[in-house]
Amino acid sequence: MYFHGEWLGKGTIIGQKYVCGYCGTETSSSGGYNFQQRNEKFGFYEQVAFILICTSCNFPTFLTEDYTLQVPQPKMVANVENLPPPLAILLNETRKAISAELYNSTVLLCRKMLMNLAVLEGADKNKSFVYYVDYLERHDFITAKMKPWVDRIRQIGNTATHEIPDISKEDAYMSFEFLIMLLKLVYEFPHKMQPK
Ligand SMILES: [Zn+2]
Incomplete structure (x- = not known):
């Protein structure tokens, strides 16, 4: 995967739901950084990726707009009680x-x-x-x-x-x-x- 574009300053990002890889919270970040890429054909800028700040633990996650790449990935939550x-x-x-x-x-x-x-x-x-x-x-x-x-x-x-x-x-x-x-x-x- 290769993008050609630029990061914008910290701003509001609405509606990008994801599961945080650090704390496991399903969150919709309120803020983060936008990565924009110029659409060569039509000349406008489009969102292709974000750095989202988790509302729960405040740690950053990289996520592409189409959800094909998330770093870090959410951990599999499979808890078992009373394990030795x-x-x-x-x-x-x-x-x-x-x-x-x-x-x-x-x-x-x-x-x-x-x-x-x-x-x-x-x-x-x-x-x-x-x-x-x-x-x-x-x-x-x-x-x-x-x-x-x-x-x-x-x-x-x-x-x-x-x-x-x-x-x-x-x-x-x-x-x-x-x-x-x-x-x-x-x-x-x-x-x-x-x-x-
Ligand atoms: Zn988190």
Whole structure:
């Protein structure tokens, strides 16, 4: 992407909604900087990009008028309550990876989390990824209806470590969604039902 134009001074920008990559607020910035480009054919200036200042955290985001580029990208908000500390740290890292479109890293982190989860739930250490997936299945952490997901996760997990082809965005999102579901089932929901 290449623009030829100029930045104007700080001004009012109305109606550019976006999700802030720093604080996660869905915001419509009240102010920021306009980038204008001269339309050679008709001679007028058009808005092509902005630097928007978040109304909540005051940090700047670069956004093109057509929304094809936003820097920084919003982080995937997928919070799981009551996670054991090692998994909470890994989830934070995984969220950053998927938000930054680092799909191989995302899948590797999901794989690592799944293995950690299994060990925390009683599986042996230093086993293969497939062993851990089987363990979770055998011990009913994964229901029968989730079987097609599990088969796919097994495949994706192996691809990320052993083969050259890149992990697709779909595979990364699928691994991430599966992991969030698993973490919620194992840590968040049982905790919610405990007497207070
Ligand atoms: Zn913000």
